[in-house]
Amino acid sequence: MKIDALSSGGTGRRQTGRWPLRLAIALGTALVAALSAKASALTGTKPGAGNSVNDRVAAIRAKAATVTGDVAPARDRNPFRVALHDLPAQQPGEPGWKKWRNE
Amino acid sequence: MKLRIPFVKALAPHTHAIAQRRGGLTPSSFSPALKVKLLVFQATPFCNVDCAYCYLPDRSSTARMTRSVIEATVRQIVDSGLSDDRLCVVWHSGEPLAAGIDFYRDAFACIREVVGDRCPVQHSIQTNATLIDQDWCDLFAQHAVRVGVSVDGPAFIHDRYRKTRDGKGTHAAAMRGVQCLRANGLPFHAIAVVTATSLRHPDDIFRFFLEEGFTEVGFNIEEREGVHPTSSIGAAEERDVLPFLERMLELSQAAARRMRIRELDESTKVVLGGLGTVTIDGETFPRNAQVLPLEILTVDHAGNFSTFSPELIGQRNAAFGNFVFGNVLGDRLLSMFGHPHFVAAQEQILAGVRRCRRECEFFDLCGGGAPANKLYENGSFESAETAYCRSVVIAPLRVMMSELERQLQPPLPRR
Numbered sequence: 084m085k086i087d088a089l090s091s092g093g094t095g096r097r098q099t100g101r102w103p104l105r106l107a108i109a110l111g112t113a114l115v116a117a118l119s120a121k122a123s124a125l126t127g128t129k130p131g132a133g134n135s136v137n138d139r140v141a142a143i144r145a146k147a148a149t150v151t152g153d154v155a156p157a158r159d160r161n162p163f164r165v166a167l168h169d170l171p172a173q174q175p176g177e178p179g180w181k182k183w184r185n186e
Numbered sequence: 187m188k189l190r191i192p193f194v195k196a197l198a199p200h201t202h203a204i205a206q207r208r209g210g211l212t213p214s215s216f217s218p219a220l221k222v223k224l225l226v227f228q229a230t231p232f233c234n235v236d237c238a239y240c241y242l243p244d245r246s247s248t249a250r251m252t253r254s255v256i257e258a259t260v261r262q263i264v265d266s267g268l269s270d271d272r273l274c275v276v277w278h279s280g281e282p283l284a285a286g287i288d289f290y291r292d293a294f295a296c297i298r299e300v301v302g303d304r305c306p307v308q309h310s311i312q313t314n315a316t317l318i319d320q321d322w323c324d325l326f327a328q329h330a331v332r333v334g335v336s337v338d339g340p341a342f343i344h345d346r347y348r349k350t351r352d353g354k355g356t357h358a359a360a361m362r363g364v365q366c367l368r369a370n371g372l373p374f375h376a377i378a379v380v381t382a383t384s385l386r387h388p389d390d391i392f393r394f395f396l397e398e399g400f401t402e403v404g405f406n407i408e409e410r411e412g413v414h415p416t417s418s419i420g421a422a423e424e425r426d427v428l429p430f431l432e433r434m435l436e437l438s439q440a441a442a443r444r445m446r447i448r449e450l451d452e453s454t455k456v457v458l459g460g461l462g463t464v465t466i467d468g469e470t471f472p473r474n475a476q477v478l479p480l481e482i483l484t485v486d487h488a489g490n491f492s493t494f495s496p497e498l499i500g501q502r503n504a505a506f507g508n509f510v511f512g513n514v515l516g517d518r519l520l521s522m523f524g525h526p527h528f529v530a531a532q533e534q535i536l537a538g539v540r541r542c543r544r545e546c547e548f549f550d551l552c553g554g555g556a557p558a559n560k561l562y563e564n565g566s567f568e569s570a571e572t573a574y575c576r577s578v579v580i581a582p583l584r585v586m587m588s589e590l591e592r593q594l595q596p597p598l599p600r601r
Binding site: 134135136137139140142143144146147150180181 | 224226404406457458475476482495496547548550551556578583587590591594
């Protein structure tokens, strides 16, 4: 794209402001969107509508509830259910502190 | 002479009045009722190792906690109704074994004497393992002490940062201690600090822990904290944390889960079961021990007590009085609710939690982060996201959410 020709509107004379300004606005908008998306991908923060993390968690819990049921893991060949039941038993109210681990 | 402290219920109105005048919260502001769920005792600030990334100050001080501090602390907890269904004590913050084996024989006996039959007592020790020998193993076995060892992985990783004061590596000495634990059939787990070097060697680290008989490892990403203001993990290295954890998941599954990864197990539990909730003055939050007063009670060797993040106590900070909210030898634990430094810290920590709620999609799975990391990384409790959040909370949650979705077929729609 020849900026000079376009910016001059074909007249050969420079018309300042229109195309460069529009291009700058478009590039700036795209840059902001890209940075925002990258930040969201890295941090999980997503200002604006919806909470995709909570949606995913709700879906996982709903599906897990149908999968695990009351079947004893020893008699269940489904590896997912075995893996779930294999987790250390949830101790009620145990505080989490990263520099120590309570089993 | 036994130290007798009147039931704190009689003091509750006084404490409540002080807090109300200052505009702060009181114990009655919380539902369910506040309990001490974890008691962190600093037997001594001294450490025989000089790890490059350690956040603790005063590691050359050989001061030791006295029996009167231990007795006063535990008596206050049990007599004031702050004890939970069991008393969990973790000896930490300095090298706990440096206090000597007789110290613990006396400390354990003192605590048992004070608690009596009111609740079980569970002792845990987080140690660099360099001092463990048969006598220690006998003590651990006698009292069913849960032992956590601080080992970063194979020697070429461990010895890079975990050296003695004269610059020698400590891996060999730590592993002698680990082998002593194994020879005695004692269960133990590892906490490994993850540095930039670690991130490049997930397979070596996993294989080391598996071959040395560890059944669980917790990975602590090297933090900017306390007297350690920098980290080998900067913005560039931080991008390697999620792949590191993904690789750990693969290796753990390939090994038929003979070795668990703490972060992945905890994330799985939180995704599937949530955190539970707590109500503060009618406002409901996900449960996060580090933002709730007294849930974690930290007492240093001199009897100074603090709460919230255990990393705070003793750190130099004029605005918050070095995070000392009283001393067990002269103050009631609940008096902290009227202490100006506590009130200020609580207010700012809650403000930070509310900010997390506004800004972070992972809030319901976290509950507002770690105050210590917010302060040291962002300069304020009233902040939100930290590198700790990204690497220690969000990254393992992402790994396990994806893994759980993969296992739950068919694939779930994602937005």
